[in-house]
Amino acid sequence: MSAPHDVHESTGIENRKLAMWAFLSSEFLLFGAFISNYLLFKGRLPVTDALHPVNFYDIPFTSISSFVLLMSSLTMVLAHHALAEGDQGSARTWLLATAGLGVTFLGGQFFEFSEFFDAGAGLGVAPVWSSFFLLTGFHGTHVAVGVLMLVILFVISLRNDGLSEAQGLNLELVGLYWHFVDIIWIVIFTIIYLIP
Amino acid sequence: MAHPTPKQYIRVAIFLAVLTAVEVGLFYLEAGVDGVTPSMTSPALLILAAVKFLTVVGWFMHVKFERPLVSRFFSIGFVIALGVYAVVLTEMALAFARG
Numbered sequence: 170m171s172a173p174h175d176v177h178e179s180t181g182i183e184n185r186k187l188a189m190w191a192f193l194s195s196e197f198l199l200f201g202a203f204i205s206n207y208l209l210f211k212g213r214l215p216v217t218d219a220l221h222p223v224n225f226y227d228i229p230f231t232s233i234s235s236f237v238l239l240m241s242s243l244t245m246v247l248a249h250h251a252l253a254e255g256d257q258g259s260a261r262t263w264l265l266a267t268a269g270l271g272v273t274f275l276g277g278q279f280f281e282f283s284e285f286f287d288a289g290a291g292l293g294v295a296p297v298w299s300s301f302f303l304l305t306g307f308h309g310t311h312v313a314v315g316v317l318m319l320v321i322l323f324v325i326s327l328r329n330d331g332l333s334e335a336q337g338l339n340l341e342l343v344g345l346y347w348h349f350v351d352i353i354w355i356v357i358f359t360i361i362y363l364i365p
Numbered sequence: 366m367a368h369p370t371p372k373q374y375i376r377v378a379i380f381l382a383v384l385t386a387v388e389v390g391l392f393y394l395e396a397g398v399d400g401v402t403p404s405m406t407s408p409a410l411l412i413l414a415a416v417k418f419l420t421v422v423g424w425f426m427h428v429k430f431e432r433p434l435v436s437r438f439f440s441i442g443f444v445i446a447l448g449v450y451a452v453v454l455t456e457m458a459l460a461f462a463r464g
Contacts, residue, residue, distance in 0.1 A: 180432075180434055181432055181434075182431075182432060182434060182435065187434075187435075187438065190435055190438040190439055191438055191442075193439065193442070194438055194439050194440075194441055194442025194443065195442055196442070197442040197443045197445070197446035198442060198445065198446045198449070200446075201446035201447070201449070201450045202450070204450070205450040205453055205454050208454060209454065209457050209458075213461070228389065228392055228393075229389075232385065232389045235385055236382060236385060239378065239381050239382060239385065239417075240378060240382075242378070242421060242425050243374060243375065243377075243378035243425075245425070246374050246424075246425045247371055247374060250368075250371060250374070253368075344425075344426075345426055348421055348422075348425045348426045349426075351421055351425075352417075352418050352421050352422060355414055355417045355418050355421065356414060356418065358388075358414075359388065359410050359411065359413070359414035360414075363388055363389070363391070363392045363410050364403065364406075364407050364410055364411075365395070365403050
């Protein structure tokens with residue numbers, strides 16, 4: 170994503186942007202650890218066991234949550250595109266839509282966790298459950314941080330001069346982070362929920 | 366390379382939504398049809414996830430329109446994570462098998 174802003178670095182890429190890419194790259198190691206942890210313990214509890222997470226998953230519900238997060242990536246990229254075109258009003262609308270979809274996803278996750286706890290699951294029930302909550306909880310925390318950054322950008326955009334060129338880079342960085350959260354969910358949805 | 370238009374972004378999003386629907390369909394195919402096993406659907410699910418992953422990275426994160434340095438930066442972390450955890454999972458699986 171490249172908004173029109175001056176680049177003074179020898180790499181031709183803004184230092185902050187390169188730092189964001191490096192940060193996101195390192196996040197693969199964090200989420201990789203959590204996913205591996207889940208996969209490790211998943212097989213330690215027989216699928217026939219009533220407490221195995223596979224017997225708790227509500228695939229239609231999680232599919233809708235996944236769809237919501239995917240669409241938030243669309244609204245995010247449209248916000249960035251609108252700002253690059255100088256359309257502050259549309260950028261603001263798409264930012265708010267992205268934050269709204271993020272909150273919807275978080276609400277779904279909160280509902281899912283509540284259902285699991287009501288049905289007898291919990292952090293201390295089995296290692297596979299600890300690893301499940303650790304993984305999805307950390308992802309949810311990332312979404313929450315993303316929503317917070319989107320809301321801050323929205324508030325800044327409400328000021329008289331709207332989002333400036335410098336803040337265009339901020340929006341781009343928040344966008345990269347948001348899309349990363351989305352691609353991590355693509356992996357989690359397939360590996361944790363869909364593959365038995 | 367010119368950046369995509371909003372219409373192109375919407376087409377990409379529809380493509381991603383269709384792939385997600387196919388994934389869910391495969392899940393129910395495996396769960397509801399005798400003779401369809403996880404060993405048949407799992408590789409397809411992984412391929413679909415990889416296509417979705419690369420589509421978001423390429424189009425929404427604009428990696429295909431950026432300098433190669435960006436994709437190198439990004440893929441280094443992914444490759445290291447994949448390698449490290451493949452080794453860890455293999456080693457742990459062997460340790461569990463040994464008891």
